[in-house]
Amino acid sequence: MESIYQALVEIVGEDYASNRHEELFTYSKDLGTSPPQWPEYVAAPKTVEEVQKIVYLANKEKVAIVPLGGGLTLAGLALPLKGGIIIDMKRLDKIIEVNEAARYMVVEAGASHGKVTAYLHKHHPTLMHSEPGAPAAATIGGNMAIHGQGDLAHPYGFNTDMINGLEVILPTGEIARFGSCAVGSGWYTMHPLPDLGLFLGWNGSTGIITKISFRLYPYKKIRDNDAFTVSDENLVPEILHELTHLGLTEDLIATSSEIPPVMNRLHHISIMIAGDYEEEMEFKRHMIFDLTLGKYIRSGVGGIGGIAAERLRPQISKSADWKKGGGFEYVGSIVPVAAYPECYRRGSEISARHDIPYTVLGRVIGCCHAMMFSWSYAFNRADAETVRHAREALHETDVMVMELNGTIWKPAVFGQKLMMDRMDQTTLQLMKKVKDLLDPNGIMNPGNWEVQ
Amino acid sequence: MMGLEEYKYKDLIHRCFRCGYCKFPTDWSDVTNCPAYARFRMESYSNGGRLWLIYAWLTGEIQWSENLSKILYSCTSCKNCVEKCPLSFNDDIVNMVVAAKSQMVETGKVPPLVRKFLQNVQVQGNPYGIDANKRADWMNGLELQPYQGQDYLYYVGCEGAYDTRAQGAARATARVLQDAGVSFGVLGVDECCDGNEVDMLGEEALLEDLATKNIDQFSKRGVKNIVTLSPHAYNVFKNKYPAFGGHFNVLHYTQVFADLIKTGKLKGPEQQGVRITFHDPCFLGRWNGEYNAPRKVIGAVKGANFTEMERNKKGALCCGGGAGNFFTDFLGGSGESPARIRAREAGDVKADILAVACPNCLTMLDDAVKAEGLDNRIKVMDISELLCPA
Amino acid sequence: MYKLTFNEDLCLACGTQDCLVRCQHMDIDQKTARIEMEKIINGEDSFVLHDCATCYACEEYCPHGNHPFYLIVQRQDELGMPPLPEPLIKRGIQTGIPFRGEPEIDEIKGTALNMCVFSNLMDRVQGRLFEGLPIISHDSRKMFHYFCQLMYLHYGKTSVINERLDKIIQTLAAHKAKEIIHFHDECYGTYTSYAPAFGIEVPFKSIHLFEYLYNRLLELKNEIKPLNYKVAYQRPCSSRLSPPMHQYVAKIFDLIGVENVKREYVDENAMCCGGTILGQKKEGSRQYCAEVQKKNIDDMKNAGAEICVFNCPACITTLGKPVQKEGIWPLFMSDLCRLAIGEKIG
Numbered sequence A: 001m002e003s004i005y006q007a008l009v010e011i012v013g014e015d016y017a018s019n020r021h022e023e024l025f026t027y028s029k030d031l032g033t034s035p036p037q038w039p040e041y042v043a044a045p046k047t048v049e050e051v052q053k054i055v056y057l058a059n060k061e062k063v064a065i066v067p068l069g070g071g072l073t074l075a076g077l078a079l080p081l082k083g084g085i086i087i088d089m090k091r092l093d094k095i096i097e098v099n100e101a102a103r104y105m106v107v108e109a110g111a112s113h114g115k116v117t118a119y120l121h122k123h124h125p126t127l128m129h130s131e132p133g134a135p136a137a138a139t140i141g142g143n144m145a146i147h148g149q150g151d152l153a154h155p156y157g158f159n160t161d162m163i164n165g166l167e168v169i170l171p172t173g174e175i176a177r178f179g180s181c182a183v184g185s186g187w188y189t190m191h192p193l194p195d196l197g198l199f200l201g202w203n204g205s206t207g208i209i210t211k212i213s214f215r216l217y218p219y220k221k222i223r224d225n226d227a228f229t230v231s232d233e234n235l236v237p238e239i240l241h242e243l244t245h246l247g248l249t250e251d252l253i254a255t256s257s258e259i260p261p262v263m264n265r266l267h268h269i270s271i272m273i274a275g276d277y278e279e280e281m282e283f284k285r286h287m288i289f290d291l292t293l294g295k296y297i298r299s300g301v302g303g304i305g306g307i308a309a310e311r312l313r314p315q316i317s318k319s320a321d322w323k324k325g326g327g328f329e330y331v332g333s334i335v336p337v338a339a340y341p342e343c344y345r346r347g348s349e350i351s352a353r354h355d356i357p358y359t360v361l362g363r364v365i366g367c368c369h370a371m372m373f374s375w376s377y378a379f380n381r382a383d384a385e386t387v388r389h390a391r392e393a394l395h396e397t398d399v400m401v402m403e404l405n406g407t408i409w410k411p412a413v414f415g416q417k418l419m420m421d422r423m424d425q426t427t428l429q430l431m432k433k434v435k436d437l438l439d440p441n442g443i444m445n446p447g448n449w450e451v452q
Numbered sequence B: 001m002m003g004l005e006e007y008k009y010k011d012l013i014h015r016c017f018r019c020g021y022c023k024f025p026t027d028w029s030d031v032t033n034c035p036a037y038a039r040f041r042m043e044s045y046s047n048g049g050r051l052w053l054i055y056a057w058l059t060g061e062i063q064w065s066e067n068l069s070k071i072l073y074s075c076t077s078c079k080n081c082v083e084k085c086p087l088s089f090n091d092d093i094v095n096m097v098v099a100a101k102s103q104m105v106e107t108g109k110v111p112p113l114v115r116k117f118l119q120n121v122q123v124q125g126n127p128y129g130i131d132a133n134k135r136a137d138w139m140n141g142l143e144l145q146p147y148q149g150q151d152y153l154y155y156v157g158c159e160g161a162y163d164t165r166a167q168g169a170a171r172a173t174a175r176v177l178q179d180a181g182v183s184f185g186v187l188g189v190d191e192c193c194d195g196n197e198v199d200m201l202g203e204e205a206l207l208e209d210l211a212t213k214n215i216d217q218f219s220k221r222g223v224k225n226i227v228t229l230s231p232h233a234y235n236v237f238k239n240k241y242p243a244f245g246g247h248f249n250v251l252h253y254t255q256v257f258a259d260l261i262k263t264g265k266l267k268g269p270e271q272q273g274v275r276i277t278f279h280d281p282c283f284l285g286r287w288n289g290e291y292n293a294p295r296k297v298i299g300a301v302k303g304a305n306f307t308e309m310e311r312n313k314k315g316a317l318c319c320g321g322g323a324g325n326f327f328t329d330f331l332g333g334s335g336e337s338p339a340r341i342r343a344r345e346a347g348d349v350k351a352d353i354l355a356v357a358c359p360n361c362l363t364m365l366d367d368a369v370k371a372e373g374l375d376n377r378i379k380v381m382d383i384s385e386l387l388c389p390a
Numbered sequence C: 001m002y003k004l005t006f007n008e009d010l011c012l013a014c015g016t017q018d019c020l021v022r023c024q025h026m027d028i029d030q031k032t033a034r035i036e037m038e039k040i041i042n043g044e045d046s047f048v049l050h051d052c053a054t055c056y057a058c059e060e061y062c063p064h065g066n067h068p069f070y071l072i073v074q075r076q077d078e079l080g081m082p083p084l085p086e087p088l089i090k091r092g093i094q095t096g097i098p099f100r101g102e103p104e105i106d107e108i109k110g111t112a113l114n115m116c117v118f119s120n121l122m123d124r125v126q127g128r129l130f131e132g133l134p135i136i137s138h139d140s141r142k143m144f145h146y147f148c149q150l151m152y153l154h155y156g157k158t159s160v161i162n163e164r165l166d167k168i169i170q171t172l173a174a175h176k177a178k179e180i181i182h183f184h185d186e187c188y189g190t191y192t193s194y195a196p197a198f199g200i201e202v203p204f205k206s207i208h209l210f211e212y213l214y215n216r217l218l219e220l221k222n223e224i225k226p227l228n229y230k231v232a233y234q235r236p237c238s239s240r241l242s243p244p245m246h247q248y249v250a251k252i253f254d255l256i257g258v259e260n261v262k263r264e265y266v267d268e269n270a271m272c273c274g275g276t277i278l279g280q281k282k283e284g285s286r287q288y289c290a291e292v293q294k295k296n297i298d299d300m301k302n303a304g305a306e307i308c309v310f311n312c313p314a315c316i317t318t319l320g321k322p323v324q325k326e327g328i329w330p331l332f333m334s335d336l337c338r339l340a341i342g343e344k345i346g
Ligand SMILES: Cc1cc2nc3c(=O)[nH]c(=O)nc-3n(C[C@H](O)[C@H](O)[C@H](O)COP(=O)(O)OP(=O)(O)OC[C@H]3O[C@@H](n4cnc5c(N)ncnc54)[C@H](O)[C@@H]3O)c2cc1C
Pocket: A066, A067, A068, A069, A070, A071, A072, A073, A074, A077, A078, A089, A109, A110, A131, A132, A133, A134, A135, A137, A138, A139, A140, A141, A142, A143, A144, A145, A146, A147, A148, A149, A150, A202, A203, A204, A205, A207, A208, A209, A210, A317, A319, A445
């Protein structure tokens, strides 16, 4: 298919198109346990027009296209399940606008979270966006395409709850805009237009997001990571409930892990607080630790695990190397906060069965409206047996999430199927209709959210 | 074909997660601080991609190809990735690439330009393949003494000796040292390639050969202190020669200059109102942690305004010339060539002078400024040239 | 099991009750002190067991070389009255569990430097002061094999120390060093005070870091350039276990030409860094901790300190940033000494 390659070269230039084995190899793998899936071409467009031309080309040639951001979901969501063209979105990375007064920012979808954080830090130091704990190379578009959450999830919800406007290339190549930008009124709100929510959470299978406007929030100068520790997992939901009632914190995350031993069978609640003044910080600490959590301390069931640890932004994750083997993958779920104890207990059992030290984490979303609970399974990339164990553990966890009445977040294809098996028929059929309507040639990241 | 078993980092290489932190500069401003990735923007050119490819090649999952060798040799050994990779093996991630290049060298599977580079060094003692007898041409008319026990050996290196642009820096350095009354000598035609690039290209045997010869010569002549024009030579003398038995006190010329300024033996010229920025050479900065000396020397230029480019010191973007790329030029030929990005950055801070402290950077950036059409605004100058009385 | 040597008769006959009367954290008169000590000796509940800040100071205040603090902790343990909430105790106990393989035992002739669980502070023991000293516990993955365990005095857990300490001593001794300099004086206190008090045998000689630094500086005397800084010393709780070694602080300061600023919280009246108070069960502990820290730092500031010198890595973790905010430079003693001989510190 030399002609498709040639056409890609014409669109993006020779340097940014490849059908060479080495590039195809690289894009055939993601970082998790998924087996490789080979693309036939890779292209890295620089402009919206170039992306659009690729989409037209794909429709003409009936080849699949898969948008790829940082490629960091771990769940194989940007692997070309049916071959075709990988569109590496990372050159589409312009910062288009920051509106300080209305607290929003418009970027091209391939801009990385690291870049956005650094840009705001430098040019708008009183503003921040909700940054996920993913490596800084994760893109804004990729994160929105899977309903990500960041370090403002407790006060403000999912990152996709913060969207003020979207520009999308439809699977057939037309460009559509949503929100106030659609009526030419700037990028400051998604409402009050009729709801079309067709692109978020779809893993790029209904279109390619090219521009996003998202909300920014106050960035306060003094930023601490405090911690509260309990041994009884049953206390975690009520503590989180009390803290969200108080409403003085940013991110709230509960973690527990077998390794290092200091974390084993303990639950460590990270309480992120921020203030512009020392007095503000002390006030918050007093409210949190003395008044709200004091009773747990005095009765001896909870303790201050630390005060004023540094909060890095971008956050740096070293979790991949826990097993000294360069790999881990996690199942994420969206569950009620009340499910924390059960999630932890059953997760650590699955880990034990596969001889993987357990690692769990729950991040509060909204005012305890839900929690992103994750179970991580480390493996050694050089040891197929450990990869197999991790994959099996992931599948068992997917099943367990369903048993717990949870929903799987950014499910791999295996989990997507479990969810669709349980989905009510009307919704499922509507999904199919939407997909068929938008993508008549079935070329957009096929295999994802595919209703049979 | 050599496999994983023979590979020095066989127990480490699979641990790269391909998370991509290694693409960023210190201030996280963008994913474009690996010069090879900045140039090609395909995952295969980031260090994570490169390490995965190497592992796949060593385990037989993929075969050697011209493209694979180009991907490896487009790494300039700039060490930005080492700076940013958060994992415990980060110190070795460039060494992993170099070790894989070694396996390619051993099996004779390197890109033709790399082969040429290595052959030239072997035959003529320099990568350009120019006659070894012409190695002293750069000093014509300078009245320099051959080294015979002076305080310093001034080691010029291949670029300074042969490249017409870099010769300017070699001469300027010599003249400043002369003017400041430093006692030094040179080796003239007896000088031979230092081997830093040979090392970075993975040719271990040739490095050993060069190092042994050089050490032998230095020792016979009683050399104790060496001042180098190039940070590359500085690096290999300082960090690699001890393993071959060569223990010398090695300084980069900016360090010597900084000291001369401190003791009042060297004075900066007047450059009223001129705006100077500085491009950190990787082998002085990230490899050897020297960020101050060149800035101190620039600071001695009276009346000039010094301004940093956005990416500087540990976060500087490499000019794209390291690990032999100033010769093989795998990163050239595009507006996204690192040297051209760098030239534009100098333009962004409105610099009149883009100062460098490395003959490789000098030639790379001099060309880049021209290619960007900025040569009427920005002058690329080696720090030695800045300090050299006209 | 090991038994604490505590001379009860001597204690009951004490004319001062300095241990409790001088306590900075509880206001106790001599009469009450006598009554409470008696209760403690008899294994009965006492408010002291609940309110103790675990600052170790009473070990130093006792004029008879008895071990009032060890006794308090032992009683907290026996009576199940730990000063910290249960999860923090559990976490603390788990902290000391080695989990990354066995240490490599290389034999050392002569003197060695023991880093205990501070292998990641190797940068603090560089340069000519430490030249040629073989290091024990230089690998952070293996460091818990060398953990002196004394931290559990803050946890009401002599039982944990007594259960683990002998193994640690055997591991240290396996290196066959004749003398061991301890980077942290908590280790020095473990092997020269705690272990003997409980009859635990220690087959090597211990040297206090400050004594070592002082002697080393004497050897390099010609290279010392007086630093002329005004310095405050943050005395750690562990130093209360080796009072005679405290003199080396003043001696070193003299030698390197820094001024030991005059302040209230100094020497026997030194103020604890607050690190262990923060998480205590007792009501108001967090605020009390903040108060103690504020008093301490204000005192340094008022005395005009430019540098705050630390011995203990935990103290520097707790107080390093706050003192820096006040414009005072936090430094390890080893680094201060290096500055004095003209070395750069990394
Ligand atoms: C250590 C670690 C920690 C993490 N922590 C978090 C966290 O705290 N919060 C969180 O939300 N996530 C987290 N993640 C998951 C994931 O990495 C992030 O959600 C990340 O933002 C995904 O973005 P990406 O650019 O890597 O997306 P990719 O993996 O490249 O893509 C994700 C999906 O979106 C599609 N896609 C990509 N770009 C577009 C586009 N422009 N238009 C349409 N579809 C597109 C892809 O085809 C794919 O299906 C973590 C991952 C790791 C490895």
